[in-house]
Structures are given as structure tokens and as C-alpha cells.
Amino acid sequence: MDVPAPSPTQCVLGVTIALPEPWATRVRGVRVAVGDPHGNAIPPHVTLLPPTAVEKTALNAVAAHVIRVAARSVPFTLRVAGVGTFRPVSPVVFLGVAEGGPAIDALQQDLRAADGPLNRDLRFPFHPHVTLAHEVDDAALDQAARAGQDIAATFVVDRIHLQRLAPDGSWAALATPALGAAVHPGGTADPLA
Numbered sequence: 001m002d003v004p005a006p007s008p009t010q011c012v013l014g015v016t017i018a019l020p021e022p023w024a025t026r027v028r029g030v031r032v033a034v035g036d037p038h039g040n041a042i043p044p045h046v047t048l049l050p051p052t053a054v055e056k057t058a059l060n061a062v063a064a065h066v067i068r069v070a071a072r073s074v075p076f077t078l079r080v081a082g083v084g085t086f087r088p089v090s091p092v093v094f095l096g097v098a099e100g101g102p103a104i105d106a107l108q109q110d111l112r113a114a115d116g117p118l119n120r121d122l123r124f125p126f127h128p129h130v131t132l133a134h135e136v137d138d139a140a141l142d143q144a145a146r147a148g149q150d151i152a153a154t155f156v157v158d159r160i161h162l163q164r165l166a167p168d169g170s171w172a173a174l175a176t177p178a179l180g181a182a183v184h185p186g187g188t189a190d191p192l193a
Helices: 025-032 055-071 101-111 138-147
Strands: 009-019 045-055 076-085 092-099 129-136 152-157 161-165 170-175
Touching: 009 055, 025 129, 025 138, 045 055, 045 101, 055 101, 055 161, 055 170, 076 101, 076 129, 076 138, 092 101, 092 138, 092 152, 129 138
Parallel strands: none
Antiparallel strands: 009 045, 009 161, 045 129, 076 092, 076 152, 092 129, 161 170
């Protein structure tokens, strides 16, 4: 997993859509079975904001921004199905987004808006997906692709997840705002309190 190295005054954040059960267990099982080193540490998800280093002093502003973005978005149906790969550029096999792509793209663009605290350029073009295997050899990637053929998930996305990278490589939830939820005037109360 390509994670920016934060300075001592920074932390690494990400924003995701969690893959619900029973599909999360199935995807985690594929990752673990093929030897993916992140199989147990990273919950199955669709990334809206990749790992991003931010100043620790900006955490409240970032959380308030994520809550506002969620509030002005509406729940939508997401379907993940079909296996794809980023090979040869990156050793990744994934489940693609078959439905809900425009809503996901709107969310990620809103999160990275020019006037917001998460305004960043992406290293790679945005391509929503659920990772089945990463950082394993070609045989393991092929095994993950075969296992992923039978996984298809359809669910309603009604919230997003702001997470912080822990020193052990796991992710801790900071906020899980609902899509379409009312925001109190100003929207700047301390969301991390």
C-alpha cells in the first residue's frame, strides 16, 4: 500500500465507503488466502480519498468538511462486480464498480474540492474499486481474480468513513457521517470531541 510518509506534525487520513457483510468477509477471505499482507489490516472498501497526509491541527476542519460533503450528498445504490486489474502498472486485482460510479465520482471530487482542506491532486486517475489482492506475486493475483469472479455485492451507500492510519498499519474511524444528514448551522462544531 502506497502511503505518504507524514512529518511529525501530520497524520494520514483516508475516506472510504465500507463494503458491508457478508461481502466484506468474502473479500477479506480472498485477500488472506492469497497472502495479501494487508488482508486483515484493511477493511474491504471503495476509496474516496486515498491515504493523505494532513496537519494534525487541521483534523477538526477536515472532519467538518467530510461531514458537510456527506450531508449534501444523497444515498445511492452501489454494485461491485466483475474482476479487473491494474497490472502491469500496479500489482492489484479488484472488483469493479458496476453501478453507482457517477455518485462515487461526485463524492470524491467534492471531498477534494479546491476550496476545501483536502484539495489534492491524485497520483493516478480515480478508478473506484474494491481490492481483492495487492502486493502479491502474479500467481496469487491470478488466484484472487478467479476467486473474485463469484463475488457481486449490491447495497445502499448511506454513509462514508473518515479514517486515520494507526502506527500498526490499521485504520481507525474518526467519523462516519450519514449521506443526506442535516448539518447544524456553521457545521464547525468539534466533530472529533
